Amino acid sequence: MSGKDEVIVAEGLTKVFNKSLVAVNHVSFSVKSGEIFGFLGPNGAGKTTTISMLITILRPTEGRASVLGYDILKEANEVRKVIGVVPQEYTADEDLTGYENIMLCADMYGIPREVAKKRALELLELVELTRFKDKRVETYSGGMRRRLELACGLINRPRVLFLDEPTLGLDVQTRTATWNYIRKLKEEYGMTIFMTTHYLEEADALCDRIAIIDHGKIIAIGAPKDLKESLGGDIITISIKEGADVSNLIRSVENVKDVRNENGSYRIKAEHGEVTAPLIIEALRKNGYTVTKLSLTEPTLNEVYLEYTGRALRDSEETKEAIMMQRMILRRARGG
Amino acid sequence: MSGMNGTNEYYPSLLRGLWALTVRELKKWLKDPVMVLMLVLQPLIWMGLLGKSMNINAIFSAGSLSGVTIPDIYIPGSYLIPPVSGTLVIPGSFITQQLQQAFSDLGAKVMQSAFGVTDYFSYMAVGIVSMIVVMTTMFSGMSIVWDRRLGFLNKVMSTPVSRAAIIFSKVLNGTLRAIFQATVILALAYLLGLQLSPTFTLLNLLGIYAAIFLVGAGLSSVFIAFSLRSTRMERPMQIINLVMMPLMFASNIFFPISLMPEWMQVVAKVNPLSHLTDAVRQLTILPLDGTALMLDFVYLGIFASVLSAIGIVLSWKYLTK
Ligand SMILES: Nc1ncnc2c1ncn2[C@@H]1O[C@H](COP(=O)(O)OP(=O)(O)O)[C@@H](O)[C@H]1O
Ligand SMILES: [Mg+2]
Numbered sequence: 001m002s003g004k005d006e007v008i009v010a011e012g013l014t015k016v017f018n019k020s021l022v023a024v025n026h027v028s029f030s031v032k033s034g035e036i037f038g039f040l041g042p043n044g045a046g047k048t049t050t051i052s053m054l055i056t057i058l059r060p061t062e063g064r065a066s067v068l069g070y071d072i073l074k075e076a077n078e079v080r081k082v083i084g085v086v087p088q089e090y091t092a093d094e095d096l097t098g099y100e101n102i103m104l105c106a107d108m109y110g111i112p113r114e115v116a117k118k119r120a121l122e123l124l125e126l127v128e129l130t131r132f133k134d135k136r137v138e139t140y141s142g143g144m145r146r147r148l149e150l151a152c153g154l155i156n157r158p159r160v161l162f163l164d165e166p167t168l169g170l171d172v173q174t175r176t177a178t179w180n181y182i183r184k185l186k187e188e189y190g191m192t193i194f195m196t197t198h199y200l201e202e203a204d205a206l207c208d209r210i211a212i213i214d215h216g217k218i219i220a221i222g223a224p225k226d227l228k229e230s231l232g233g234d235i236i237t238i239s240i241k242e243g244a245d246v247s248n249l250i251r252s253v254e255n256v257k258d259v260r261n262e263n264g265s266y267r268i269k270a271e272h273g274e275v276t277a278p279l280i281i282e283a284l285r286k287n288g289y290t291v292t293k294l295s296l297t298e299p300t301l302n303e304v305y306l307e308y309t310g311r312a313l314r315d316s317e318e319t320k321e322a323i324m325m326q327r328m329i330l331r332r333a334r335g336g
Numbered sequence: 337m338s339g340m341n342g343t344n345e346y347y348p349s350l351l352r353g354l355w356a357l358t359v360r361e362l363k364k365w366l367k368d369p370v371m372v373l374m375l376v377l378q379p380l381i382w383m384g385l386l387g388k389s390m391n392i393n394a395i396f397s398a399g400s401l402s403g404v405t406i407p408d409i410y411i412p413g414s415y416l417i418p419p420v421s422g423t424l425v426i427p428g429s430f431i432t433q434q435l436q437q438a439f440s441d442l443g444a445k446v447m448q449s450a451f452g453v454t455d456y457f458s459y460m461a462v463g464i465v466s467m468i469v470v471m472t473t474m475f476s477g478m479s480i481v482w483d484r485r486l487g488f489l490n491k492v493m494s495t496p497v498s499r500a501a502i503i504f505s506k507v508l509n510g511t512l513r514a515i516f517q518a519t520v521i522l523a524l525a526y527l528l529g530l531q532l533s534p535t536f537t538l539l540n541l542l543g544i545y546a547a548i549f550l551v552g553a554g555l556s557s558v559f560i561a562f563s564l565r566s567t568r569m570e571r572p573m574q575i576i577n578l579v580m581m582p583l584m585f586a587s588n589i590f591f592p593i594s595l596m597p598e599w600m601q602v603v604a605k606v607n608p609l610s611h612l613t614d615a616v617r618q619l620t621i622l623p624l625d626g627t628a629l630m631l632d633f634v635y636l637g638i639f640a641s642v643l644s645a646i647g648i649v650l651s652w653k654y655l656t657k
Contacts, residue, residue: 110348
């Protein structure tokens with residue numbers, strides 16, 4: 001089986017809904033103790049479904065998984081005791097105060113009242129909600145709700161924390177603040193964190209290792225840096241004044257691995273971009289072409305995603321829709 | 337912050353989880369001032385509209401003959417035995433008076449034999465208790481739809497709290513609300529003129545609560561299972577609309593079963609609301625009939641056990657899917 005420092009192990013985990021929709025398709029991975037492991041993928045990729053199986057609220061159709069050595073099916077209750085969960089939705093009760101919500105979570109774990117009170121106050125301090133603890137959650141902003149969810153997920157002092165889209169719908173500033181809380185949990189308390197996101201920057205900034213998931217399948221797995229390096233170099237984009245196709249000329253330059261002509265702008269993949277770019281310009285000039293534009297970028301996870309799926313991982317539209325959904329549900333909940 | 341790393345040595349007992357989840361709902365309920373207002377207003381309106389407007393007593397009262405004018409009756413003396421001379425006059429007003437008296441006595445007798453009490457308002461007010469019990473238990477079961485939608489249910493399920501506690505808390509919440517409301521209604525009805533039978537004592541309230549608990553538990557378990565499993569939000573609401581009327585009218589809530597058409601009597605007799613209503617009447621306005629009361633409780637006990645079992649099995653399957 002797994003080594004001692006492997007906190008989560010999944011083997012061929014699969015979920016099929018309604019006998020036909022394969023939401024998660026034979027995913028296998030392991031998460032090491034003390035690392036932040038991220039599932040990166042677009043909406044509908046199967047991230048929430050995977051988390052739901054790991055936190056024992058959804059039965060896998062096939063495959064197996066364990067958390068801290070406990071089987072998610074046979075020892076579900078042991079798993080539940082040692083994990084903390086921060087769901088994608090705002091689940092706190094609108095009509096109760098922040099403090100009451102945390103205490104309710106504590107009750108779910110059977111934490112004695114006195115101990116729970118102390119922990120709740122500590123956690124409220126940690127997520128900077130002490131000032132608002134006796135206010136109804138109804139009055140909280142999105143960022144405050146997220147933080148409250150986080151505090152609830154920590155009440156049982158979990159050894160593994162599951163975060164489903166922890167910054168969905170938050171503005172940039174609040175998002176960065178949330179990242180800091182998450183980093184703090186890892187660094188100060190050595191917590192193992194499994195999170196999902198569809199924000200490239202988030203996966204890049206926060207995760208030690210990521211699995212890129214698309215249509216229920218893991219298509220790449222590794223540290224963000226390794227994944228980017230595995231693409232084999234930097235991206236150079238060049239435009240020339242003349243109309244001719246110079247792809248072959250560029251391809252003959254040393255270190256160039258791939259050239260794509262995208263409407264007169266050349267997307268070049270090359271090792272050691274900062275050395276190769278001048279060589280390309282040199283070669284073009286020698287042949288009488290004039291370079292009008294040049295840019296050099298190190299590859300981002302978007303390039304990685306593009307490489308494997310042939311599509312860009314675009315945040316904009318899907319995200320807006322998801323946020324709208326969330327807002328609508330909240331409003332309806334309030335409206336009665 | 338100290339020792340975030342320490343392992344969690346605690347484990348929730350069924351009762352702790354059950355209590356916490358139930359208190360959550362009751363708190364939400366009591367925190368809502370509109371809810372409390374509705375609690376008083378709704379039965380008041382119903383009792384006012386139904387109990388006082390369907391004034392069956394008035395039909396049989398002397399007043400309903402007031403429009404009738406009976407002419408004086410002249411009987412020639414020769415028709416009488418033994419014959420007398422002249423004419424005998426029976427004034428119409430005298431007949432009216434006699435008729436009114438007879439009608440009124442008859443009315444009281446009819447009421448007594450059909451409804452068991454002489455005033456319809458008392459009969460009706462107790463029926464409203466049953467109505468509220470159904471409405472409240474069903475509506476509070478519906479909150480599980482929101483819990484599921486908003487992710488609360490999933491979050492709770494990822495904790496070690498017992499799945500049974502999750503289901504029971506909903507049942508308990510519904511029945512406690514119903515009991516609370518029933519108390520308010522009975523108190524209001526008493527103020528509005530409900531006539532308690534001499535056999536009534538405050539201890540009878542416990543019997544009433546037990547009967548409500550049985551019906552509430554049975555109805556809400558099934559309803560919760562249904563709400564949990566329905567994919568659309570409006571389903572539970574549709575079901576309430578569908579079953580409310582038959583449950584209410586094919587029962588003794590408004591009208592005695594013995595006077596219904598035969599086919600309806602069959603329905604009304606298996607309708608748990610008939611037994612609930614009868615039990616509550618026995619314990620409040622009727623002279624207590626021990627055997628009838630016991631039969632009601634036996635029936636309600638069986639009803640509650642069977643429906644709870646079905647509901648809990650169905651919910652359990654859903655929660656552990
Ligand atoms: N309970 C469910 N029943 C049927 N289909 C579902 C259910 N939950 C998720 N799905 C489907 O499974 C796929 C993966 O969904 P999900 O895991 O929520 O994706 P993500 O979290 O990555 O956005 C989607 O196509 C979604 O519609
Ligand atoms: Mg999701």
